[in-house]
Amino acid sequence: MVLVRIKDHVQYAYTYEEGQLIFDLIAPALARGEVVAVSFEGIKAVPSSFINASLLQLTDRFSLDDIRSRLQIVDSTHFINDLIKRGFQTASEKHTAK
Amino acid sequence: MALITLPRNLNIDTMRGVYSRCWEAVAAGDKILILDFKTLHFIDPMGTTALACLAVGFSDKVASVSFLGVEGDSPAVRYLNSAGFFESLSDGEEARLAARETTIEFMPISGTEHVNFLHMRLRPWIAREVRLSSDTVESLSACIAEMLQNIEHHGGALGFAMAQHYPKKSELRIAVADRGLGIPVHVRRVLPNLKDSAALSKACERGFTTKTNVTNRGYGLDNLIRYVVGNNGGTVTLRSRYGMLVARRGPNGTFLHTQVVDWDCPGSAVQIVLRTDTLEKSDEFVRPEVFEWF
Numbered sequence: 054m055v056l057v058r059i060k061d062h063v064q065y066a067y068t069y070e071e072g073q074l075i076f077d078l079i080a081p082a083l084a085r086g087e088v089v090a091v092s093f094e095g096i097k098a099v100p101s102s103f104i105n106a107s108l109l110q111l112t113d114r115f116s117l118d119d120i121r122s123r124l125q126i127v128d129s130t131h132f133i134n135d136l137i138k139r140g141f142q143t144a145s146e147k148h149t150a151k
Numbered sequence: 152m153a154l155i156t157l158p159r160n161l162n163i164d165t166m167r168g169v170y171s172r173c174w175e176a177v178a179a180g181d182k183i184l185i186l187d188f189k190t191l192h193f194i195d196p197m198g199t200t201a202l203a204c205l206a207v208g209f210s211d212k213v214a215s216v217s218f219l220g221v222e223g224d225s226p227a228v229r230y231l232n233s234a235g236f237f238e239s240l241s242d243g244e245e246a247r248l249a250a251r252e253t254t255i256e257f258m259p260i261s262g263t264e265h266v267n268f269l270h271m272r273l274r275p276w277i278a279r280e281v282r283l284s285s286d287t288v289e290s291l292s293a294c295i296a297e298m299l300q301n302i303e304h305h306g307g308a309l310g311f312a313m314a315q316h317y318p319k320k321s322e323l324r325i326a327v328a329d330r331g332l333g334i335p336v337h338v339r340r341v342l343p344n345l346k347d348s349a350a351l352s353k354a355c356e357r358g359f360t361t362k363t364n365v366t367n368r369g370y371g372l373d374n375l376i377r378y379v380v381g382n383n384g385g386t387v388t389l390r391s392r393y394g395m396l397v398a399r400r401g402p403n404g405t406f407l408h409t410q411v412v413d414w415d416c417p418g419s420a421v422q423i424v425l426r427t428d429t430l431e432k433s434d435e436f437v438r439p440e441v442f443e444w445f
Contacts, residue, residue: 065270067296068263097289097437100296101370109368126442131435132290134442140370142445143358 055082058092059107066099072106079107083115083123094128104136112144153181154219157191161198161227163390163422166205167414173209182213189220191227196313196326197388197422199236199257203311204328204418206240217241230254234313252280255314265299265312273314273325280316281323281427286437291430294378297371298327298421310418321428328420333392337361347394348409355389355396355407379423380405383430391419 057078063071075091082089091108093099111120126137153176158165173184186206194202210216221228221237231237233248234257250256255276258268269292278288302310310329317324335350341361345353353359355376360369372389376398379385387398392415397408 065266067270068266068300097286098293100293100300101368101374102296102300105368105370121444129440129442130437131440132293132437134440135436136370136374137442138445139357140368143370144368147358 054088054090055079056090056092057082058094060095066093066096066103069102069106072103072108072110075107076110079124080111080114083111083119086123088123088125090125090127092128093126093130093133096133097130098132099136101136101140104133104140108137109140109144112141112148117141117145117148152183152185153179154185154187156187156189157202159190159192161191161194161202163197163201163388163395163416163420166198166201166416167412169202170205170414170416173205177209177213182215184209184213184216185219186216187219188228188231189223189225191220192225194227194231195422196315196324197328197390197420199231199234199313200311200326200328201390201416201420203236203240203257203259204330204420207309208330208417231257253316253318255312258312259309260299260302260312261309265296265302265310268312269296269299273312276314277323281430283430284434286434287431290378290436291425294375295325295423297375298325298423301371301419301421302327302329302331316427318427321426323425323427323430324422325425326420326422328418330418333417334389334419335392335394346411347392348396348411349394351389351391351394351396352407352409355398375421375423376405376407378436379425382432382436383425385423385425388422388424389419390416390421392416 059066059075062074079089155172176184206216218241233251234254236257238247239257239259260268274288274292312327314325334354335347338345338350338353338361355372357373358369376387379387380398380400384400389396393412395410395412399406
């Protein structure tokens with residue numbers, strides 16, 4: 054398993070660019086077939102642009118089933134979980150509607 | 152040269168008269184606009200940021216925009232002076248009054264400057280002024296980020312931010328305005344037939360994106376409204392081109408009221424009004440929670 058602790062890599066977890074740094078750590082590991090745990094330790098809330106880049110962008114490369122089975126979110130809060138879940142749910146609905 | 156007298160109470164609604172008089176003067180061939188502050192008695196954060204956009208915008212269209220009456224003693228002039236408004240926008244050398252604790256300094260923001268503005272200035276000011284827990288400040292900051300990042304992503308070269316605490320009313324107002332093309336213009340690239348007010352409503356719909364850049368997946372305004380209206384019971388006002396949208400709590404949850412306005416507000420202007428007496432309940436938002444896939 055690959056552990057990506059966000060605070061080890063970015064200052065605020067605020068911008069799309071910071072999210073892209075995290076995406077660049079997650080996506081190759083998922084592509085290798087590994088399980089990835091993303092830790093939000095020390096972070097209570099993030100804006101949508103960070104989630105867009107770091108996590109939702111994964112839907113452009115991987116199926117939702119694949120993401121669900123091999124991406125874990127740990128040390129998070131209700132705020133962060135809600136943002137992630139609503140983002141993936143909307144992405145899933147859009148995919149189904151296509 | 153045209154003298155534009157500002158109204159007694161300047162907000163996003165009364166900006167209409169200011170814009171029309173400026174346009175009329177420019178159409179008549181005036182190359183110098185003088186904004187007269189002598190009659191101004193009250194201005195809110197959204198009015199302040201919109202006025203800044205007007206001054207900078209018309210400076211690009213005519214020879215110059217200058218200010219009159221900025222040495223006056225009216226409450227609004229003293230307020231703008233202490234907030235650094237005149238210092239930021241004019242070449243004059245008026246003596247600046249001491250900053251007020253209840254006001255965040257008026258701030259022109261370009262490019263990625265919103266990152267430092269939020270983390271180095273706005274966050275510490277909110278924590279100190281409204282006396283919120285660090286958890287609440289963190290969730291509130293994520294919400295404010297949805298407004299500020301709009302300047303970088305859609306606002307063109309420059310935007311403005313302003314925040315004001317009204318302790319007696321238990322209100323915190325934060326306004327951001329930019330000089331971009333405006334939300335309806337972006338929305339119509341995908342849905343060409345929408346009027347401006349309907350376009351604003353569409354822009355608030357979860358997951359709707361114009362894909363103007365890779366960062367946009369259509370969650371920002373929805374998140375902002377969920378936090379401010381759904382969680383806090385505050386209001387979100389969005390004004391862009393000929394459209395206006397106000398999100399507030401109704402009997403059946405969040406209610407979006409849209410209307411067509413008869414004057415063109417260039418770019419986009421957003422103001423959130425937060426109830427400081429219910430803000431600490433936002434702690435509930437950031438409680439630790441185990442993530443489970445749906």
